[in-house]
Structure formats: C-alpha cells, structure tokens
Amino acid sequence: MPDAMVAARVSEAASGTTQQVDVAVVGAGFAGLYLLHRLRKAGFTTAVLEEADDVGGTWYWNRYPGARCDIQTIDYSYTFDPELESAWKWSEKYATQPEILRYLGFVADRYDLRPDIRFRTRITAATWDQAVERWLLTTNSGATVSCRYYIMATGCLSSPKPPEIDGVKDFKGEIYFTSRWPREEVKLAGKRVAVIGTGSSGIQAIPLIAEQAAHLTVFQRTPSFAIPAQNGPPPADRVALLKSDRASYRAQARDSLAGVPWPLSTVVSWQLSDAERRERFETAWAAGDLIYILTQLWADQGVDFEGNAVLADLVREKIREIVKNPETAAALTPHDHPFGAKRPCLDTNYYATYNRPNVTLVNLRQEPIKSITASGIKTDKRTADLDVIVFATGFDAMTGAIRAVHPITGRGGKSLSDVWTHGPQTYLGLTVAGFPNLFMITGPGSPSVLSNMAVSIEQHVDWVVDRLIAMREAGFTTIEATETAQAGWAQHMADCSTLTLHRLANTWYTGANVPGKAQGVMPYPGGVGPYRSICNEVVSHNMLGFRLTGPNGAEQCNDGQIVRLQPDVRLVLNMLADMKLPPLECFGAQGARDFLAAFNAARPAGRPVGDVVDGTLTVTGGSLPYRLYRPATPGPHPIVVYFHGGGWVLGDQVSDEPFCRDMCRRSGMIFVSVGYRHAPEHRFPTAAEDGYAATRWIAEHAADLGGKPGPVMVAGWSAGANVAAVTCQLARDRGGPQISGQLLVCPVTDCTFDRPSYNDNATGYFLTRSLMFWFWDLYCSPADRTDPRVSPLRGKLQGLPPAFVTTCEFDPLRDEGVAYAEAMSAAGVPVEQLKARGHFHTSMTMVDVVITGVSGRVQMADALRRFAGLPPAWREGDVGFRPSQVVAPHEIASAAE
Ligand SMILES: Cc1cc2nc3c(=O)[nH]c(=O)nc-3n(C[C@H](O)[C@H](O)[C@H](O)COP(=O)(O)OP(=O)(O)OC[C@H]3O[C@@H](n4cnc5c(N)ncnc54)[C@H](O)[C@@H]3O)c2cc1C
Numbered sequence: 030m031p032d033a034m035v036a037a038r039v040s041e042a043a044s045g046t047t048q049q050v051d052v053a054v055v056g057a058g059f060a061g062l063y064l065l066h067r068l069r070k071a072g073f074t075t076a077v078l079e080e081a082d083d084v085g086g087t088w089y090w091n092r093y094p095g096a097r098c099d100i101q102t103i104d105y106s107y108t109f110d111p112e113l114e115s116a117w118k119w120s121e122k123y124a125t126q127p128e129i130l131r132y133l134g135f136v137a138d139r140y141d142l143r144p145d146i147r148f149r150t151r152i153t154a155a156t157w158d159q160a161v162e163r164w165l166l167t168t169n170s171g172a173t174v175s176c177r178y179y180i181m182a183t184g185c186l187s188s189p190k191p192p193e194i195d196g197v198k199d200f201k202g203e204i205y206f207t208s209r210w211p212r213e214e215v216k217l218a219g220k221r222v223a224v225i226g227t228g229s230s231g232i233q234a235i236p237l238i239a240e241q242a243a244h245l246t247v248f249q250r251t252p253s254f255a256i257p258a259q260n261g262p263p264p265a266d267r268v269a270l271l272k273s274d275r276a277s278y279r280a281q282a283r284d285s286l287a288g289v290p291w292p293l294s295t296v297v298s299w300q301l302s303d304a305e306r307r308e309r310f311e312t313a314w315a316a317g318d319l320i321y322i323l324t325q326l327w328a329d330q331g332v333d334f335e336g337n338a339v340l341a342d343l344v345r346e347k348i349r350e351i352v353k354n355p356e357t358a359a360a361l362t363p364h365d366h367p368f369g370a371k372r373p374c375l376d377t378n379y380y381a382t383y384n385r386p387n388v389t390l391v392n393l394r395q396e397p398i399k400s401i402t403a404s405g406i407k408t409d410k411r412t413a414d415l416d417v418i419v420f421a422t423g424f425d426a427m428t429g430a431i432r433a434v435h436p437i438t439g440r441g442g443k444s445l446s447d448v449w450t451h452g453p454q455t456y457l458g459l460t461v462a463g464f465p466n467l468f469m470i471t472g473p474g475s476p477s478v479l480s481n482m483a484v485s486i487e488q489h490v491d492w493v494v495d496r497l498i499a500m501r502e503a504g505f506t507t508i509e510a511t512e513t514a515q516a517g518w519a520q521h522m523a524d525c526s527t528l529t530l531h532r533l534a535n536t537w538y539t540g541a542n543v544p545g546k547a548q549g550v551m552p553y554p555g556g557v558g559p560y561r562s563i564c565n566e567v568v569s570h571n572m573l574g575f576r577l578t579g580p581n582g583a584e585q586c587n588d589g590q591i592v593r594l595q596p597d598v599r600l601v602l603n604m605l606a607d608m609k610l611p612p613l614e615c616f617g618a619q620g621a622r623d624f625l626a627a628f629n630a631a632r633p634a635g636r637p638v639g640d641v642v643d644g645t646l647t648v649t650g651g652s653l654p655y656r657l658y659r660p661a662t663p664g665p666h667p668i669v670v671y672f673h674g675g676g677w678v679l680g681d682q683v684s685d686e687p688f689c690r691d692m693c694r695r696s697g698m699i700f701v702s703v704g705y706r707h708a709p710e711h712r713f714p715t716a717a718e719d720g721y722a723a724t725r726w727i728a729e730h731a732a733d734l735g736g737k738p739g740p741v742m743v744a745g746w747s748a749g750a751n752v753a754a755v756t757c758q759l760a761r762d763r764g765g766p767q768i769s770g771q772l773l774v775c776p777v778t779d780c781t782f783d784r785p786s787y788n789d790n791a792t793g794y795f796l797t798r799s800l801m802f803w804f805w806d807l808y809c810s811p812a813d814r815t816d817p818r819v820s821p822l823r824g825k826l827q828g829l830p831p832a833f834v835t836t837c838e839f840d841p842l843r844d845e846g847v848a849y850a851e852a853m854s855a856a857g858v859p860v861e862q863l864k865a866r867g868h869f870h871t872s873m874t875m876v877d878v879v880i881t882g883v884s885g886r887v888q889m890a891d892a893l894r895r896f897a898g899l900p901p902a903w904r905e906g907d908v909g910f911r912p913s914q915v916v917a918p919h920e921i922a923s924a925a926e
Pocket of ligand 1: 087471
C-alpha cells in the first residue's frame, strides 16, 4: 500500500476525541522513525507521539558542546535501505550531535514521516482494556489515543537523572543539563564554570568547556575509563571494507557481539607475551575505537578478571603518562571496576585538559559536596564561586522513560511499576507477561546499551513488525509473553551476567546510579548476534513463550523457556553444529585419536602453572607415561591422580591439559595425569587395572614427585572418572593405597542405557548415545559389562573415600552420575553433588571456552582442598563465581541452581 494512502487512513485527533490507530508508537528517535516507516509500509495505521517538537530523540535533546556518537558513524546508521545509505555521507568518524540530528531529519523527510508524528505530546499513562483488546493512552494535553498495539520507543537514555544535591534552586547563576542543553548558544567565555559528573557526556563536554571558561572546576564522584577517539574523517580502511561488500559488512555486524563487524577474538591474554600485549594495546589506543579495544585485544578481557586487569593497568598507565599532576592523575584513575564493566568513554583531549592552568579537579570521594549556594558549590574543604553549573549526571537508564509513563495498567489491573518493584522483568527485553500487545524497543533484557544501538533497534523493529504482520495473517489479535518464558529469560540473563564482568561494577547498567533503584544487570550481556538468533528461534519454535489469541476463541500457546543452555555452551554447540563434523565413530579408533589430537593442538594449553614434568611410571606388564602439573606455590603439595576422558579409546596424559592446569592452579595441588592404555588394543579391564596400578605407584613415589607423602586423591572426567571411581573400589579392596577423596566429573558408572538422560540428550550435545555405544563396544564385551571394574555402580560402595560428583544437565551420562552419587551416599559415603544446569558433557573441561564452568571448577577445587584438609583457596577473579556457603555433604551444590 502506498505510504500516502496509509497516512490518509489515520484518523487525526480532533481536540477532545480519541484517535484510533492500529499501532501507537511513543518516541521519534532512531527507533520510532524506523517503526513508523515499517508499520506504514505494512499497512498498519500508526501514530507516533513525541514529547519534543521535532524528531531525533537522543540527538534532539543532547546538544551539549562535544556531543558525539561513540560508535563509528558508518556503523551507527540505518541499514534497512541501501539507497538511504548511498544518499547520505558522514563527514566524520564520530559525527557530532548536529550532524546526527540532521541525518535523522533527513530520514524523516525522505520517508515523509512527519505527518504521522504528533510532536509536543507526552504520554502520561496507558491502560489495557481487555474487553476491546486495545490500549488507551493518555497524553499531557488530555487527548487520548486508542491502539491495538502500543510500542514504547522511549529510549534507554532519555530520562535524565535529577541532581541529588541540596540547594540547586538557590543558585543564582546559570544552570544547564547536558541532557537538556538549550538550542541557543550558551556563552561560557570568561565565566567560572563547574561540571558535575564525569561519565560519557561530562568527558565529551569538559575539554570544550575548559577552552572557553575563565576557570573550570570538575566535580568527580567516580572516575571513568576513557580512550582517545582519534577523530577525523571516516577511516579509509573501514569505508573501503563497507563499500567492497556492503551487504556482508552489515550482515557481519548483525551477527557480531556488539553490532560492529569485528571478528571474534580467540587469543587469550596469557598466550601473549608482555610485548605482544603492549603492541596490541598501543594499536588499539591509536585506533580510537571502543568496540575494537573491547573485543579485539584478547578474548578473556571481558570475561576474566585477570585478563581484564592487564588491560585496565595499561589504560591506567596512559592516564599517569598524560596527566602531569600525580595527585590529579590518581584521582582520575578508576580502580573500582574492571575495564568495560562500565561503559568506557571516548574522549578528545580529556585527560590532557587537566594539565590546563584553568582547570581544577575536585575528588568528591575525598571532599563530598555539602551544598549548592547562591554563589557556588561548597565541599568539606572548599567553596567554589561560580557563574555556571553544568550537570552531566546521566540518566535513569533503561527503565526511566518506561516507568515515567505511570501507570501502565495491564491485564487484570496490574501496574507495571508493581510488577517491576524488584527490577525489570521482561521476555527478550521486548514484552512483559501480563501486558498484552505492549512492546518495548531496546527494553531492559535486550542488548541495547551494550551494543551499537542502531543495529539493535533495527533488529527489534523488524522482529516486532514481522510478528504483527504474521499475527494479522494468522487471524490473531493479541500477543503476550508467558510467565514461564519470562522467568526463563531472567535466568538466561543471570547466566549471561555471570559470564561477563558487568556484575562486578556498580554502574548505570545495573541501576546503581539511581538511589533506591533495584539493582541488577539490565542490558542483555549475551551479544547482539546470539540475541538475534534467539529471537529467530522463538519464531521458528512456533512463538515459544507467547500466548496468541484471536476472535472466535482462536488461541495458540507454545509455553516454555527459549534458552536452557548456558550462553557459552550454546555458542560452542552452535559452532560445532556449523562445522557439520561427521560422527567421531565414523573415523575408526585411530582416525578419531588423530582427529582429537589435531583438535587439541589448535587449543591453547592453558594458563601457566609452576612446573610441567613428563615422566614414566611402572605398572604390571609395562610402563605408562604421565604428565605432572605443579603449582607455583611452595610445596610439598597434596597429589591428585588424574584420569583423562575419551571413552577408554581416545585421549592421553596431555589431552585434558587445560583442565589439569586450571585445577592445579585453583586447588594448589599437584595433578598427575596418567596415560593409561586404550581399547581396542587393550580391552577391559586394562584401563581399570592401569588406573589402580598408577595410583599405587604415584602414592609410593609421592615424595620423589615433590608431593606430600600420605594419602592421594583421584580425579577423572568421563571414562577417566570411571577409572577413578573403580580405582577407589580396588584400593579399598586390595589394601591401599590410601585415597582421601575422589572427584568424578561426568562419570561413566553403569552399563544401563535406558535412563532418561540417555534419551533426552541422545544427540545434539557433542557426546551422543551412539558414540557411547561405540566406546563400550570397543572396550568391553557385553558379558563383562556388569563387572564393577567397569560398572562401579554395581560394586560394593561402603567404605569408599569421600566423593564430589559433577553431572551436567545435557549429558547422556547425567543420570548414571547422579545414581552413583546417590548410591554412595546411601552406603554412608560422604558425597557432594554438583548438578551443572545448562551444561553439557565437555563443559567443565573446555576451560578456555566454557567460562560458565568456572563456578563448577571453583567448587571442585574447593572439594579437593576439603579432602586434603585445607581451607578453600581464594582468588580475586572468582568473585561472583564462588557460592556463598561451603556446600554440606549430600547437598546439591550447583551455583546455577
Ligand atoms: C550523548 C549520547 C550519546 C550516545 N551515543 C551513542 C552511540 O554512539 N552509539 C549508540 O549505539 N548509542 C548511543 N547512544 C544511545 C542512544 O540513545 C541510542 O543510540 C539511540 O539514539 C536511541 O534511540 P531511541 O529511538 O531508542 O531512543 P531516543 O533517541 O532516546 O528517543 C526516545 C524519544 O522518546 C521520547 N519520549 C520518551 N518518553 C516519552 C513519553 N512518555 N511521551 C512522549 N515521548 C516520549 C523522547 O522525547 C525521545 O525523543 C547515545 C546516547 C547519548 C545520550
């Protein structure tokens, strides 16, 4: 339908009447404009309601000196129309506010959007009328709008945070807010100016204000990290890349983590030398690109405390280099959050500005503001006489503009404010259970401020409008998220937050900047690409988590939770699925071993430990290789005898190297990984007997190995955990060696294959049921399978050493692991269990990839220390991973539960 015809169908509101439309959109920024364009094209009568008197949103309101975007402008643009892209040329790498505002005006004109936008109209309340299945919106003028669908495009950063200081109204000078900067020129020349706040807006404004003012006093409560923008024309290499294949450049951005097409970095900090890290850092510093420095230096900087600290220290060094006064430099240097956990700022001469004689920094941590008086600002230590105060105090982010429409009354008279008392709850960040036909663009729970928002906005708008079209075609008139889906999304959000370092900072991402606001990571930290694929999965799973209804009792509800895997597990499984590998069992035993060796060779070995020693130990009938990992701490250390995974067929003493190194570091113990013999060359009971004999040899040679003489512990993963479990039974029955504890990770414990986990997780989770059948066939004839030396669940369980048993939800072996733990416990063995939710068979051992396994590894290391009679180890980087209490025996100890 032509746009003009659609526009003609909108019944313009006469004063006092209710405007009737299919869709009401609130907000005429990036999101509202694109919504209007798409909705009109799709034939929906649409009204956009906007408080301001023109389009632009963020870029209408934030006119302060220095206001610019901090994502390169060629990326921070609409991409839905290639002709629009060709019709507009950005003049700078990071465009100024006036240029972005001109662009949005250009877009509004190009698609003739203004006729359907009611400016100077603020929505004050919204009520769902179940009888007619429509929303009634109330405006500040008293006029009302009735709509089937209500879409809040009200912005994440559009509700300014009021100053929290007494006396503002007593001040006789001029007061400005960066977020509501006047259109008229503000003259600061020759004046004594204060800026309160050093977030993004303050950092952009301060250098320019300092150039004009007679004196500038900056009041800083919390320093932010800032990197130089190195602004100029759009970088030739990025422009060339875009022009060489615009479609694929944009597609890469949509699938990326942050909405900018940089590749996924795989190298981790500890694989690089100091010099290499510094070189990468200097390149990033010179590049002047937030997304580059946040994603391209080393992969662990956003998820690992230590990897992050390396980068944060390099930035701190730069601050010290630039700022001449050491006291000022120290005050400007952030120490309270990891780099990137709070949005770093992009600056132009910010730090150097503090070298100017007309600039003073006041550290409010040392001298809090007491009051604002008629003539200036008083702190504990000084009085600053002022002509102008500029508040750069930020926003009530993510939820402020949504909650400012009050009340929003949903089904059954529920108020959104009540539902969100303890923090925002949404499904996909787009919808809320109990509020039918209400959508939020970039709402809490969507990638929003952790992304290039132009990309996120386009994705949201397309998804929402496509759903409305699909509903119309299917004859549905309402859509509402289910409670199950919403709770599942909250869980997934929490899982993603565990993965990143955002949880370690009190920021506006978590609501910490607004007194009394509920705390929690609000933007979706799982990445733009994964988020997009989840939204698409919702659709391909028949609108999973939504109830749709229509006339004559039409109803569809596919209730459920869209993501049950841990976020990094989901990524790994998707990558493996994309590789379309043939089943491992097709290669034959030697082929599978070669494949595994090649696969492992491409992975980093793991973090450094004190010492790695290869050796040979003697068993009946030959010798076995081993690799010993010694902690960097002074010994002698307790010894853990470790058995690798691989179905008794694959792997060797080095194949679980990253896991052994990680556990050696976390537990502070020597790990001796044993190269026991494999099937089909050495069938049952060779692996079991090798395991026992190796343990005996290691216990006898503990002192020679640099370990603590006395009892040893055993540990293993998968078939290696089977060997470890069997070793404990044999040691008990054969008079030693003494074993003080057993750590069994996803153990094989029984030859029964009809437990639910074998069926539920038969395929799709890397270890398949058919691969397990193949392993069993190669190792053990059916007649031998009930022997406790391969099915320890069938053995005598009394008198075994204390055990810690880890099982993973999406693992065929899950139920037999649980059964073994429960059976040992019933036999009087002290047992702790970790049931790792959302994990798969290899989660715990893919140390470098499955970061959400850290929680489990911390608990396993602590369990080993308890077996050895040692207190838990504490590392700063484990903050947030460590369960608050030491788990009691017999209790399920998953942090994820
Ligand atoms: C200074 C600054 C710089 C930024 N730089 C970047 C950047 O470089 N990259 C990036 O990705 N993001 C950036 N952002 C985030 C920016 O907000 C988004 O990129 C984007 O502009 C948001 O568009 P939007 O349409 O969703 O919301 P907004 O642009 O905020 O528009 C929302 C509109 O809704 C209106 N509104 C709200 N409530 C009501 C109501 N009740 N009734 C009527 N109207 C209402 C507001 O007046 C506003 O015009 C920046 C934000 C700021 C403040």
